[in-house]
Amino acid sequence: MGNKKIMVARDLYTGYSHKQIVCKNINAHLDTGSLTCLIGRNGAGKSTLMRTMCGFLKPIDGDIFLGVKRIKDYSQNALSRELSVVLTEIISEINYLSVRSVVEMGRYPYCNCFARLSNDDHQKVNQALKTVGIEHLSGKSMAAISDGQRQKVMIARALAQDTRVVILDEPLSFLDMPSRIEIMSLLKDIARSHDKAILLSSHDIELALHYADSLWVIDRDSHIYTATAPYTDRSRIIDDVFGVQSESVKDFLKL
């Protein structure tokens, strides 16, 4: 155990082409056993960076290392054993799947093409359901559970994938306050107990400041810097993220 750098972004440029660069010169890292939160305003480039970290988008320049290798040097299958994701995209047909079969998909990187799970795989699925606390939902259809429970299912799926890094894109959106708090503390527990490096993006700055072990902050000019808990200068972080609108936010948070 202990925190060690597992994923490192070095001189990273994100975007869609050399003409459409979103964030420049990012230097940041993820530690095992810790929860990292990427915060920034809507449209600041959170999603682009998250998609690049997941390997869905190619870096425009610079590198992302996972362990000792660049993520672009991993095969699709090898990467899926190191890094799992929770995304915002929802396909309606997921409604016809049971909670368990969605979590079972976390084992697909280890399965043969028929998607038959071994006993060991089933055990990992059970463990993931238990860690997230949704064993009782196992047989339910995805259509019959709440948004918060859905998010937990997707987290359980990522856990079943048994990777060192978990990346979650906006896992708190569409959730009510109690569910957000529940998800954040769950993620923090998982990072600690499973020694995982967890990165999530959110615009919920209050929760991020409260729970995250470190922050990746995207400021008004789309520059990214990192901060580590405890955050002594909360008001500066809020200024950086929200700019001229930050006064109202600070007022609300009583800072």
Add this chain to the structure above:
Amino acid sequence: MNKNSRYFICGVGLLIAIVVLFCANIAMGSVHIPISEVINSITGSGDGIYDIIIRERRLPEATSAIIAGGTLAVCGLMMQTLFHNPLADPSILGISSGSTLFIAILTFCSTALGIGAIVSPLWQIIAATAGSMMVLLFLLAVSRRVVSNTSLLITGIMTGYLTSALVSILQYSGSENANFAFVIWTQGSFSRVVSGELFYIFISVCIVGVTAVFFLIRTLNALLLGENYARNMGINIKRSRNIIIILTAVLTAAVTAYCGPIAFIGLAVPHIVRYMTRTADRRTLVPLTALAGSVITLLCALIAKLEVFGYMLPINAVTSLIGAPIVIAAIFKNSSFNEQ
């Protein structure tokens, strides 16, 4: 009841239905054959005129229906999965339109040249296959360039429109005889090629192809969560997409070449099975869809030759007449489930 045992019972039920409908298809027709003769013939101890009718015509026809139905249904399921579109079916790629175009060219040109009479099933099969393979090559070329599945889907649909425009030009300028022959082809039939090596080629292509779909179950399931999730489950999206397209194209091409463009089965059967089992899990749906496709196609083939209006009906009319109400009923019955 345990879900898995429910699926198992569904499977067994469908298998029994296949056997019953298979025998009924052999027994019924313009000549009614006693069921004992049917069983004798199938077990190899039949003789006489009945045995000849069964061996030469009824058995291959019913086998064609089983194979074509199962194949099209599985292709429909693959297309609906790949495109995340419940309205997708095997024809959505424009594959069968390619076959139809080439059959139209063959029919109208040969009639115009006065050699229409010598157009054999072999020529039709060659033309239909060539047409669908041309469309497939075009689609693969497009697939290399476009990233999104939606663009590919639209390209497929547009190819369909293009070919049907060309077909209507041919029909408009063609003779009455040629038009009649062409329309008959588009109605579909399971009795075109009933014996010989050609028949065995059709059967083997379909069986090998449908078996291959079972090797794609993990990919198809992963695609249910969307492409990014699938990628994160170790699926190579581009390669999988090409494999799914090639497989669907070859299977659709085979069925269309031998039976004509059979409508509706590929679209409807996956829905019927989904409503029956209430799952989207491809580990369950792929085998059950194959079986249900065979059952429904056998049922349609049977109704087509019952001569309800005093004459045999075209198979394509029956598949839609029977299938559409089933799908609508299933949707109504499950509307509360469907809306969620």
